[in-house]
């Protein structure tokens with residue numbers, strides 16, 4: 190086998206779609222003229238039924254019909270050059286002639302092509318309700334780019350270090366991951382008839398691919414901030430560059446824990462009868478997509494079972510479900526296997542990201558109910574899980590901590606913010622003293638903010 194095997198490693202292993210009911214007979218005939226596999230379905234209107242074929246056709250329709258603003262300005266940074274922005278569908282049919290749905294694929298693989306021929310192979314995961322038509326369209330464009338002769342390399346650094354076929358060298362080369370970034374960025378900024386929450390999701394996806402899938406870091410004009418959730422559910426953005434000024438954003442649908450997932454935020458409501466979901470900060474609403482396997486599992490559980498989940502860490506290559514008395518680790522990015530490790534003493538309270546939330550980090554801190562802090566993670570070599578007590582003293586009385594913009598900020602049990610320096614804490618004046626429920630890292634991007 191000397192086939193050049195080109196796969197797309199999905200940035201986010203995990204998640205349904207917008208529904209437009211039916212595709213007209215004439216549309217179906219046009220599609221069937223390009224993809225003969227749909228010929229039998231083209232003698233009448235086709236109505237979506239949730240099947241793999243329906244999800245495939247929905248993605249094709251997304252490429253055909255998504256409307257964009259007429260003048261799509263380039264970004265000042267490397268997020269959007271516009272070079273793949275003309276007709277997605279024409280680009281796709283210029284390269285792909287046949288779409289072959291596979292019965293099985295390795296973990297994390299969504300679709301692939303070979304270095305010859307014009308067939309795109311699509312994995313079952315990609316056609317589940319865990320992905321939207323938007324995701325699929327981006328993936329299909331990515332695959333079409335491979336036909337032009339752009340293979341991937343193994344990542345030597347960053348969140349995807351060691352994963353084969355998971356990186357391109359630099360975004361300016363215009364390879365397949367550049368197409369992933371560009372398509373999501375284009376949807377986020379310039380799509381005219383897409384739900385605001387999907388646009389926000391697309392922006393997070395663009396930045397995640399840009400951050401994780403290139404050997405040479407992608408230039409992105411960005412600013413690190415802190416998101417605050419008040420007891421009222423009001424969300425605020427805290428500017429960390431100057432005077433800690435707060436800007437009111439939207440409302441969270443419920444109070445709860447915020448779990449970062451790359452650039453995305455997942456809300457685990459404190460009211461355990463409510464499902465966990467992606468959360469957007471500016472009242473964009475919701476998306477139907479589920480937020481990955483761990484959340485799909487959580488949402489199938491009873492409220493009593495759900496209450497066992499104290500926190501969740503989602504790295505690029507490993508995940509940790511932190512339960513009251515154990516952590517369930519999935520350390521191997523190539524395998525679905527998981528291993529439980531008991532928390533030595535005390536019950537889990539929450540993850541403290543005192544070194545910052547990083548998708549590449551191999552470990553994080555866990556606060557237990559007895560005040561003990563543990564370091565937990567997956568060893569890079571051997572991919573084995575560990576939980577070890579931290580013996581150096583750390584600031585106490587905190588229920589959350591994030592390092593953002595070079596500064597560790599803690600949330601106290603009393604609902605106020607403090608700056609943390611070693612074991613020392615200094616109150617931060619927010620005007621919301623005693624009313625802060627949760628904090629999370631948040632970034633803003635010049636590309637989205639520019640008019």
Ligand SMILES: [Zn+2]
Nearest residue numbers: 195196197365
């Ligand atoms: Zn690829």
